[in-house]
Amino acid sequence: MPAEIINGKKIAAEIRAEIKKEIAELGITPGLAVILVGADPASHLYVGLKERAAAEAGIRFEKYLFFATEPEEKIIAKIEELNERPDIHGVLVQLPLPSGYDESKIIAAIDPAKDADGFHPENIKKLLAGESKIVPPVITGILKLIESTGAETNNKKITILANSEILAKPLEKILESNEVNVALRPEDPATHTRDADIVITALGRPKILTGEMIKPGAILIDVGTTHQEDGTTVGDLDFESTARKAGWITPVPGGVGPMTVAMLLRNVLNLAKK
Numbered sequence: 001m002p003a004e005i006i007n008g009k010k011i012a013a014e015i016r017a018e019i020k021k022e023i024a025e026l027g028i029t030p031g032l033a034v035i036l037v038g039a040d041p042a043s044h045l046y047v048g049l050k051e052r053a054a055a056e057a058g059i060r061f062e063k064y065l066f067f068a069t070e071p072e073e074k075i076i077a078k079i080e081e082l083n084e085r086p087d088i089h090g091v092l093v094q095l096p097l098p099s100g101y102d103e104s105k106i107i108a109a110i111d112p113a114k115d116a117d118g119f120h121p122e123n124i125k126k127l128l129a130g131e132s133k134i135v136p137p138v139i140t141g142i143l144k145l146i147e148s149t150g151a152e153t154n155n156k157k158i159t160i161l162a163n164s165e166i167l168a169k170p171l172e173k174i175l176e177s178n179e180v181n182v183a184l185r186p187e188d189p190a191t192h193t194r195d196a197d198i199v200i201t202a203l204g205r206p207k208i209l210t211g212e213m214i215k216p217g218a219i220l221i222d223v224g225t226t227h228q229e230d231g232t233t234v235g236d237l238d239f240e241s242t243a244r245k246a247g248w249i250t251p252v253p254g255g256v257g258p259m260t261v262a263m264l265l266r267n268v269l270n271l272a273k274k
Contacts, residue, residue: 003220003246008147012258015144016057019265023058025073030272031060031088032116032265035075038068038098042227047094049145053261057203059268062088068098075101076109085112090116090268113274116267119166127170132133137267139171140202141259142221147249149219159196161189163234171200201236211241220249223256 023030032054036047047063054061060189064078073095082091091114097103104121112122118136145152158175160182162168168182183192185203190213193199201209202223214220224236234250243249250256 003243004149005243006148006221006248006250006255008145008250008255008258009261011144011148012262015259015262016053016265019057019059019262019269023269026273028272029058029060029087030090030268031062031085032084032090032092032268033062033064033088035064035066035078035091035093037066037070037075037094037101040096040098041176043094045095049257050261050264051145053265054268057265059085059265068100072101072106075106079106079109083109083114088114089272090114090264091104092117092264093121114269114271116264118267124166124170128173133270134267135174136167136170137263138223138256138260139165139174139265140263141256142223143172143174144263145221145250145256145259146198146219151219151248153198153219155179156193156197158198158200159183159192161186161192161199161201163203167202193218203236205236206234207216208236209242210238213242214242214245216245217247218245220246221256222250222252225252225257 034047036043051061051202066075079091082088091110093106107119109123110120112120115123115134118134123132123134127135132164156178158178158180160168160171163185166209172180172182181192186192195215196218198219200221204224204226206226220237220242222235222237223231226232233253
């Protein structure tokens, strides 16, 4: 039996509707400011999606564009200005930044109390210590997608394939009641996935996981996104072969992406309520 598709678009629309209702009931206007540097088409696309979703939910959205040639200090000065504004509750820098910029320094300039993306080093440190209330929306989005399957996830074997620790380590911490295996940039992903009940992959390596590498009935969450030359977008999963074997699977696009945007808006609302 083919896998059930986890419809991230549908779940995200329900979450946005809940946020819109709560904002109306509270009678507030949360504010989100986004810094976008350079002309990368994918980054502009993602910011556009966030802008539309924010407008739909009743969140004021401000976008600040910078050329890829502008000095780092100018970007940091804008962030510091936004940190001081009481009508801006969330600030985020669209990643990745163009080459030549110190990504860590720029992210660290955001007030941790306005860190809508949850990637400020102070918030990551608190999260790993089990103390942070700001969780990166990509992580809460992944958790919501797994939860939506209705499958029992306690004491399961979970494999996280990722390119960096910034996603993998907080996820590992949150899922620590399970048997979690984190593989950073694995040369042979199959050695980590064949006996996993849940696979979360964020490698950005198109179709690297095939059906023969997956345990029958597994839950597959595909965070990887690759824009191909023919204009299509694919994930880390070879969708056709893995869907024949898995129990549940997220599509790309239409899975983790919409959920990440929805949970970003949830973060902004939570920050506005503080």
